[in-house]
Amino acid sequence: MSSIEKFISKPPLIVYSSLAQLRYLILSEGIPATDDKHEQRLRAYIWSILSRTSMEHATSIYITLVNLGAPQSAIYNKIKNDTGRTFQTNAKFKSIVPEDSLTRCLSCFAWQTQQLYKEDPSRKNISTYVQGMNVLLAPLLYSCPSEPIAFQLFSSLCYSQIPTYITHNLIGVRNGAKLLDICLRIIDPKLSQFLSDNLLTAEIYGMPSILTLSGCNKPLDQVCKLWDFMFAYGFHMNILFIVAMLVTIRGQILRSDSPMNLMKDLPEFDADEIIKLGVGFLPKIPGRTYDLLVRHLTEADISISRIDK
Numbered sequence: 001m002s003s004i005e006k007f008i009s010k011p012p013l014i015v016y017s018s019l020a021q022l023r024y025l026i027l028s029e030g031i032p033a034t035d036d037k038h039e040q041r042l043r044a045y046i047w048s049i050l051s052r053t054s055m056e057h058a059t060s061i062y063i064t065l066v067n068l069g070a071p072q073s074a075i076y077n078k079i080k081n082d083t084g085r086t087f088q089t090n091a092k093f094k095s096i097v098p099e100d101s102l103t104r105c106l107s108c109f110a111w112q113t114q115q116l117y118k119e120d121p122s123r124k125n126i127s128t129y130v131q132g133m134n135v136l137l138a139p140l141l142y143s144c145p146s147e148p149i150a151f152q153l154f155s156s157l158c159y160s161q162i163p164t165y166i167t168h169n170l171i172g173v174r175n176g177a178k179l180l181d182i183c184l185r186i187i188d189p190k191l192s193q194f195l196s197d198n199l200l201t202a203e204i205y206g207m208p209s210i211l212t213l214s215g216c217n218k219p220l221d222q223v224c225k226l227w228d229f230m231f232a233y234g235f236h237m238n239i240l241f242i243v244a245m246l247v248t249i250r251g252q253i254l255r256s257d258s259p260m261n262l263m264k265d266l267p268e269f270d271a272d273e274i275i276k277l278g279v280g281f282l283p284k285i286p287g288r289t290y291d292l293l294v295r296h297l298t299e300a301d302i303s304i305s306r307i308d309k
Contacts, residue, residue: 019049019050022046022049022050022232023050023232023233026046026050026228026229026231026232027229027232027233030225030228030229030272031043031046031225031228041145043143043144043224043228044143044144044145044149044150044153046228046231047143047153047227047228047231048149048152048153050231050232051153051156051157051160051161051231052156053152053153053156054152055148055149055152058148058149058151058152059146059148061148061152062108062147062148062151062152063148065107065108065111065112065151066104066107066108068108068111069107070107071107071110071111071114071128075110075128075129076107076110078129078131079103079106079107079110079129079134080103082131082133082134083099083102083103083106083134084099085134086099086102086134086135086138087135087138087220090220092220093138093142093220096141096142097138097141097142101141101147101150102134102137102138102141104147105137105141105147105150105151105154106129106133106134106137108151109128109129109133109151109154109155109158110128110129112155113126113127113128114128116159125167125168125300126158126159126163126166126167127166127167127168130166130168130170130211132208132211132212132216133158133166135208135211135212135215135216136154136157136158136211136212136213136215137150137154138215138220139215139220139223139224139227140153140154140157142220142224143224143227161235161297161298162213162235162297162298163297163298164296164297164298164299164300165210165211165297167300170207170211171300172296172297172298172300173207173210173211174203175292175296175300175302175304176202176206176210176238176239176296177201177202177203177206177207177210178202178203178304179239179289179292179293179296179304180202180206180210180239180242180243181201181202182289182304183239183240183243183281183285183289183293184202184243184246186284186285186286186289187243187247187281187284188243188246188247188250190254191246191247191250191253191254194253194254194259195253195259198259198260200259200260200263204260205260205263205264206242209238209242209245209266210238210239210242213226213227213230213235213238214226214238214241214242214245217245217266217269218266218267218268218269219268222268222269222270222271223271225271225272225275226238226241226271226274226275229271229275234294235297236293236294236296236297237278237279239293240278240279240281240282240285240293241274241275241278243278243281244273244274244277244278244281245266245269245274246263247277248269248273248274248277249262249266249267292304
């Protein structure tokens, strides 16, 4: 039994009082690879602890929302249009996550968000569905042993961890793109200048990777390892991980006559390499820039212009 498995076998009260220790174990050791079903339970349990997501009544809440049926047709049509295209070429994903699971979870989120509007009108800036939520949900359904658990984690992620990413105008994602441009300029000025000369800003090439927390990249198993780290350390690290992915293929980008074609479908990555690179970038990031990396996930009204000057 690994040290992480020993740790989470403690009573829940002890686990929650030692959250820092669990974070340290995830950051230093990662989640151990075991048989698929066991790893699913372990990863889902760890993610729920790290994100403080309560699973109490998860099944009954989910069933209640499922029983409401499909949301209004405009929202449902958007959902169905995207779920059928989710990881179409990933046979393993398709064998684990039926399209109906994606559709049910996203429909339930739409109903839940509409209820949230009624309870707290100030939250109306949160969208019931935006394109890309299907890919953001996919790693959770892929990694969790049941739909209710995946749904609870998805709700917690959207409402608590990245609420600015799911607003109607995607303000958090757009701010993330500005921060990606700035961080790349700090980390790799030559690559940044090359992209700028080719009129390629992060808002053009990076929006899918930002919105989905790199969930749109390949392979999915490595995405889940990135998420292990980000659940423990913070999802702001996704911006630096995208920079790391670009740096690992900088030679190909700099030699390419059509860099956008390369960047819109990034090559497969190794999570350990990307995490090591991303963490290594941290000392180079100015304090105010790092502060905005953290805050842009939850605060819409932040000033990003010229912060690296």
